[in-house]
Each structure stands twice: as C-alpha cells, then as structure tokens.
Amino acid sequence: MKNRIFATLVALSLSLVAMAQWAPAGDNLKTHWGESIDPENVWPEYPRPIMERPEWDNLNGLWNYAIRPQGEPKPAEFDGQILVPFAVESSLSGVMKPLGPKNALWYERTFTVPSSWKGQRVLLHFGAVDWKADVWVNDVKVGTHKGGYSPFTFDITPALLRKGNNTLTVKVEDPSSEGWQPRGKQSERPWLLWYTTVSGIWQTVWMEPVGADHIVAVKNTPDIDRSELRIDAELCATGDCTIEARLYDADQLVASAKGLAGAELTLSVPNAKLWSPENPHLYDVEVTLIKGGKVVDRIKSYAAMRKISTKMGPDHIIRLQLNNEDYFQFGTLDQGYWPDGLYTAPCDEALAYDIIKTKELGFNMIRKHIKVEPARWYTHCDRIGMIVWQDMPSGDSTPAFVWREYFEGDELVRSAESEANFRREWQEIIDNLYSYPSICTWVTFNEGWGQFKTQEIAAWTKAYDPSRLVDQSSGGNHFTEGGDFLDLHNYPEPQMYLFDYKRATVLGEYGGIGYIIDEHRWKTNDRLNIPAKAEDANSATDLYEEYINILKGLIAKGFTAAVYTQITDVEMELNGMLTYDREVVKLDAERVRKLNQEVCNSFKKSE
Numbered sequence: 001m002k003n004r005i006f007a008t009l010v011a012l013s014l015s016l017v018a019m020a021q022w023a024p025a026g027d028n029l030k031t032h033w034g035e036s037i038d039p040e041n042v043w044p045e046y047p048r049p050i051m052e053r054p055e056w057d058n059l060n061g062l063w064n065y066a067i068r069p070q071g072e073p074k075p076a077e078f079d080g081q082i083l084v085p086f087a088v089e090s091s092l093s094g095v096m097k098p099l100g101p102k103n104a105l106w107y108e109r110t111f112t113v114p115s116s117w118k119g120q121r122v123l124l125h126f127g128a129v130d131w132k133a134d135v136w137v138n139d140v141k142v143g144t145h146k147g148g149y150s151p152f153t154f155d156i157t158p159a160l161l162r163k164g165n166n167t168l169t170v171k172v173e174d175p176s177s178e179g180w181q182p183r184g185k186q187s188e189r190p191w192l193l194w195y196t197t198v199s200g201i202w203q204t205v206w207m208e209p210v211g212a213d214h215i216v217a218v219k220n221t222p223d224i225d226r227s228e229l230r231i232d233a234e235l236c237a238t239g240d241c242t243i244e245a246r247l248y249d250a251d252q253l254v255a256s257a258k259g260l261a262g263a264e265l266t267l268s269v270p271n272a273k274l275w276s277p278e279n280p281h282l283y284d285v286e287v288t289l290i291k292g293g294k295v296v297d298r299i300k301s302y303a304a305m306r307k308i309s310t311k312m313g314p315d316h317i318i319r320l321q322l323n324n325e326d327y328f329q330f331g332t333l334d335q336g337y338w339p340d341g342l343y344t345a346p347c348d349e350a351l352a353y354d355i356i357k358t359k360e361l362g363f364n365m366i367r368k369h370i371k372v373e374p375a376r377w378y379t380h381c382d383r384i385g386m387i388v389w390q391d392m393p394s395g396d397s398t399p400a401f402v403w404r405e406y407f408e409g410d411e412l413v414r415s416a417e418s419e420a421n422f423r424r425e426w427q428e429i430i431d432n433l434y435s436y437p438s439i440c441t442w443v444t445f446n447e448g449w450g451q452f453k454t455q456e457i458a459a460w461t462k463a464y465d466p467s468r469l470v471d472q473s474s475g476g477n478h479f480t481e482g483g484d485f486l487d488l489h490n491y492p493e494p495q496m497y498l499f500d501y502k503r504a505t506v507l508g509e510y511g512g513i514g515y516i517i518d519e520h521r522w523k524t525n526d527r528l529n530i531p532a533k534a535e536d537a538n539s540a541t542d543l544y545e546e547y548i549n550i551l552k553g554l555i556a557k558g559f560t561a562a563v564y565t566q567i568t569d570v571e572m573e574l575n576g577m578l579t580y581d582r583e584v585v586k587l588d589a590e591r592v593r594k595l596n597q598e599v600c601n602s603f604k605k606s607e
Helices: 002-021 348-360 375-384 416-433 454-464 537-557 589-600
Strands: 061-069 080-084 103-111 121-126 132-137 140-146 152-155 166-173 205-210 214-223 228-236 241-249 252-260 265-268 283-291 294-303 308-312 318-322 329-334 365-368 387-391 439-443 469-471 485-489 504-511 559-565
Touching (some): 121 132, 140 152, 214 283, 228 241, 228 283, 308 469, 318 559, 329 589, 348 375, 365 559, 416 454, 454 469, 469 485, 504 537, 537 559, 537 589
Parallel strands (some): 329 559, 365 387, 485 504, 504 559
Antiparallel strands (some): 061 103, 121 205, 132 140, 132 166, 241 252
16 A cells, blocks of 8 residues: 555656746737646557557657757757657647758657567557658667658567666658648748748557557448448458457447458448438458467457549439448638647647537538548547548648639649658548548648649549549649549638539638637737628628628529638638637527538438
C-alpha cells in the first residue's frame, strides 16, 4: 500500500513539473480545450482506429527542440521544450516561433521499450510531419519521409538498445509557401485566405510491437450490388501464411473468409445494413494472419456497406446517388484550423466537435478543404454519419486561367520533381484513407491552384479507386470531359452559370456570410475576408435563408450537391457559422437546421 501511494505521489510530482515547464505561448485566441491540456497526457487515444492492435506506446509529450540553419549538424544544446504533436508555430506547442524555409527544426527525446515486447519487431509511427523528416534512433538513421499529410512508419528494431533508454532524434525541413510541395492554405505571409504555416510534427508519434510476419495495411471495399465486402490485406510475411477475415454486427458473426497470403478475400453480406448519414451502420472486422497453424498477428478494423455513384434521371439531369438512390449532398467547407493548435485540434473531443456541430446544423457532408486530417477524424465521420469530400492539398503555383468557361486558361507546367512529388503524395493520401467509408469523393484540384494535366490526374484517380467519385477541378479550370463533376464556385449567393449533361453539376463553394464578434476574433490586421457581411445572428440567418431559397431553385434546374463556406472562422476569414474558438454559433442554429434539412431532402420521395 505504501509503495502504491509513493508511486502515485511520484507520478503527480512529475506531472506538476511537466506542467510548470509548459504553457500555451502567446496571447492570441485560445479554445477552452487548449486551456486544459495535460502535457503528460496529450492525445492519449489510439491513433489508427481503422487498424488497431492491443499493444502500443504513445510518444506524445514534451520533447527537446532547437531551430538551426539548414546544413548544420545536430545541436549540442537545445533551445527548450516543445509539446508534441503541435506544430512549432502553434500556441499549444509552447514555442510559437516560425521555422522559416531556410532553417531546420530538431527534436529529441528518450524512450524505453516495454519488456513485454522482447523478441518482437518495433515499429515507429508518425501520424504526419510537415514536410521532410529525417529520423534517427540512437544516432542510427532509420529513414526519411517527404510529405506533410500522410503517416509513415520505420522498423527501428535494429537500432534499439537491449536495455535502458533509447534516444529518438528527428530533423524537419519545411519550405512552406516558398516551395512547390502540397501545403494547403499555409503561407509565410498570412493574409485574407492564407493562414499561419505549420511545420514539424503535427500528429501523434507512437510505437507498436509486431512479429516478423505481420499485417501492414488492410483495404476494405464494399459492393452492395453483389452483397459483398472485399478485404485485401498487405502483408510483411515469408513462407506459407494464411489470412482470415471475420465480419461482425455487434457480437454476431455475419461472414468469414480465408485464403492464402496475398489473396483478396470476399465476404458475402446478405441483407446488409447500409451506411448513410441517417443510419451510419458500421460492421466490426477482424483480420488474422496465421503461419504454421499459429496466429502471428491480428488486427481489429471496421467497414460499412455503402455505394456512391451518379445516375441520369428521366429529366436528363445527372444526380449523385447514395446506395442507388438520388441523394442531395449538402455540406460545409471545413479548413481544419484551430486558433491554438493550427493544424492540430487540442484534443480528440475537439476534433469531433466540428463534425457534431455540422450534423446538428442539418448538413450531411463535409468538404475537407485542401488539408488531410488525422485518422481519428475520419473515424468520427464514419461513426457520426458524415459524407466527406477529400481535397488534395494544393501546392506549387497558380497559372493564369479564365473562370466561368469550360477551359480557356493555361494549365501549370510543373517541374519534373514537383509533378512526381504530387503524384506520390496523392497516392499515399488515397492509400491511407481508402478504407474510411465516409469518404465518397476525391477532389484533385481547387480553383486552378497547382492544376496540371487535369484530365490525366483525374483519370488516374478514378482508375486507382473506382469505388468513389472524382471531382477533377473544384471551381478551377474546367474541361468538357473528365471526372464525375462539373464543380462551380460563386460568392456570395448561389449561381449556376454552367451546366453539364454528362456529369453531375455541383456548387463546390458559395456563401461566406459572417460578422465580427471581437472577443472571439483572431488578433490580426483589419484586412478581413467576409464575402457577405451581417450585423448580428438574425440578419446573418435571414441572408442565409435568402441564399437557401436561391439554391432550392437551382436544385430544380440541376444542382445535385452544394458546399457552404464555412463551418468556422479561420484567422482573418470571419465568415464561419461558428467563431474560430468554437465558443459561439453565429447564426440561429434551429432555423439553419430546418433550412438545411429541406435542402438535404430535396430528392426524397414524399411518403
């Protein structure tokens, strides 16, 4: 009993020391979640729910950091401590300093490997690091990764010490807006619709043990027309292995299949419960790797039976369908920025909050705008019931182009290095997000930014993942063919200035109604981005209703989806339905919900 009390006091003492060493930096806007962070227990949730193992170790927390000119060796001394997984420019990192394109950001911490992992391989996972990461364990380089939006993994077993502390070192370089790499809204000079840069580790860092033979990834593909679920497991395995998949509805076994390693398994799912925002039903999946009659690896996953497609109606209008029924998709533009964490939500509750509010406001879709979220965000969408349009983060530069014409502008001519990197990062993003059923559309380009070889990129995306729709150019340079959408943008009110008989015509952005609430405003200059100003919640909601009535008329003429800008304020953009700190809903929520439900039900047949 005395030993237990002593251990508790030691743990409490260490926690108090950590809190004394860390505090949010700066005096800008904060969220209430950010104000209650425990640096000893930051982002403790399992980071990859789509493929879960029981044993893992979280490496988030306080690390040493230093900013040095590129080309210099690892510093002998560090500048202080940084709270991982928050970017160095963020308040919640405790640093809030710009990295700059000519500097390198160094991280270092020690860790121990649990004794129960003895004899197993140890995998080191990074949720995301922006942009280039070099990683060492005990001064042995274990790998390099380029790309700010996809997870990566290194097998660090050969570099580990048998006993005691191990040292993990990470070096990050990020050209940000000075480079050609995908970066979304980040800019070295934030203004209007460009936001603060995000450099370094911005998602969870963690370890897990696996056997020499193990499951690397799992792809789940539903086919409701055949009442089948296909499961393809990528393996690291030698010799004769067997892969087995089981599908459960709660605790009830629905289907199972077994085959040799490398084979795609097909599970029969008769009378499947179909996933939709109204009924987001998920099946549990268990995948097991067997060698020599023994289980050598087992992961838990989940899947949904759903289909996303298009179909021309008797009026010759092509409409989006969900599960073979016409379904109007109505959502919000979601930038995924936070005033204190920037790219990283303060906690998992905060990460889910925007999705929950979007659902409560009556929407059924989110367009994740030129950013990719942590894995848990997509799981929240799967469970809550929210369709996702996933953008490829923009990068490189914007060519001259003409709006409101199918195509009269110039496509960007990228360097060979820039083009190859775009293709690599886009494939990594799709591979990583493939099994999340909420994702129904891939958006390859936005408003002409970095747009190149448009039809080729859209065709590749469609061929690589034929189970989803492709929006080849949201509000940018249009072609008469390619992809599944003709995607128009118009601010502030909805307009349909083009129509396509071969593709679904959608309104990829409109709106931007906003007003200023000073106590919930990002501190910056007065050059603000508000396409449609309102004085208060009532006038903002009145204007919102006016735009909804316009949209309804355009739905009758051919729109089959629409995206309202936007769910929250972001830095200088004060056109959100919520304030940037998520403390105030700036429109009348109940009126908005009723209006949105009318739009979402546009294609539903009357009872």
